[in-house]
Amino acid sequence: MKKRTLVRLVATSCAVVLSCSLLHAGVLPGGSEGAVSYAKGKNSKAVATVSTATDPVVLTGAVIQGGNVVVSAQSPAPPAADDGLYHLLAQNVYENGALGKEVAQAGVGASANFSFPLAKNSANSNLFKKFTVCVKRGGVLTPVSSSRYLTNPEVTATHTAPRAVAGKKGLLPAAELLSGNSLKQLGVKQSIYNVLLGSICSRGGIPYTYNGKTYQFSSGMIAQLDYAFSRMNAQGIQVTAVLLANPGDPSIVHPLSRG
Incomplete structure (x- = not known):
């Protein structure tokens, strides 16, 4: 599978999951029972x-x-x-x-x-x-x-890719660095890239059906991510996308929770 297709699938799949959680959180009932805790299980998961x-x-x-x-x-x-x-x-x-x-x-x-x-x-x-x-x-x-x-939800993944560990030198790059070979010349092997959920969850271009319900994603934003990730991958750079919830964007806030 081409990298661009894989990027699109990963980006939309992750966005759907997190946006669904955010939608549910918008109607979270008051109070709670107990607390959430995390522990290491087998295989350090x-x-x-x-x-x-x-x-x-x-x-x-x-x-x-x-x-x-x-x-x-x-x-x-x-x-x-x-x-x-x-x-x-x-x-x-x-x-x-x-x-x-x-x-x-x-x-x-x-x-x-x-x-x-x-x-x-x-x-x-x-x-x-x-x-x-x-x-x-x-x-x-x-x-x-x-x-x-x-x-072990990862066993259901349709597409998988091994993580490239060519080096530990990393950078959060400015957009203007993507078009040239500056990152490669600097010896960058790892990159972090922030993605605002609201920017890709807006209507327009890419329908995605999840658990029987169809969501819409911005084709323009997905194309930008596709370009950025592909450029860095072509230079041998491992990309880690960080999905950020921007609460001011109405596209990720449940209708009953909006102002």
């Missing part, structure tokens, strides 16, 4: 969990296996449940407690495994959900675990 006050059930894994999601749990002292079942909920980033959609069940015990479809690229996609175990008490679902996100 960051694992994000949302801790509650008490966690009788501990989620020990949430991974993609083929076309399914497999969530594993352990409980040294299994909690009481009206129906003797664990109910696994898939939740959006802004949902707390027992909000969300039930995706699997398992018998209450010291250990449990849940398996259900990933449903990538559909309205029911679980790729960016968090998962929480609940039990029924008095007929009401009650959370008994922390929430855990998938730890």
Whole structure:
């Protein structure tokens, strides 16, 4: 695949994911349950969990296996449940407690495994959900675990490219340096490039369907990024794009949250 095509796919995919999160954040309900913490898991990958006050059930894994999601749990002292079942909920980033959609069940015990479809690229996609175990008490679902996100979403990538580590000399280049060979002459091997989400999420030119919904991206801005990244790649420079949320731009603010 040509670099330009890959750049376009990566830029639009990342922008969709982050803009969706920002849209959800615009309608985030007041209050919260617990706090977000980060810890190192296997292979030194960051694992994000949302801790509650008490966690009788501990989620020990949430991974993609083929076309399914497999969530594993352990409980040294299994909690009481009206129906003797664990109910696994898939939740959006802004949902707390027992909000969300039930995706699997398992018998209450010291250990449990849940398996259900990933449903990538559909309205029911679980790729960016968090998962929480609940039990029924008095007929009401009650959370008994922390929430855990998938730890290997990268296995679903359609296009991948190895990172080039030719050197550590880096620079955030001015636009006028891209047209010549100044960066190469300086021996630059790494570059950081800031991308404002609002500038590429505006309407015009590039439709992108994500989980059954179509978003629009600026063809002009994507073309500029395409040129900048291609110029640097042609000079042997590894580019790291930093996606920045510019809150003043209405294109990334939920309509109900605008002034």
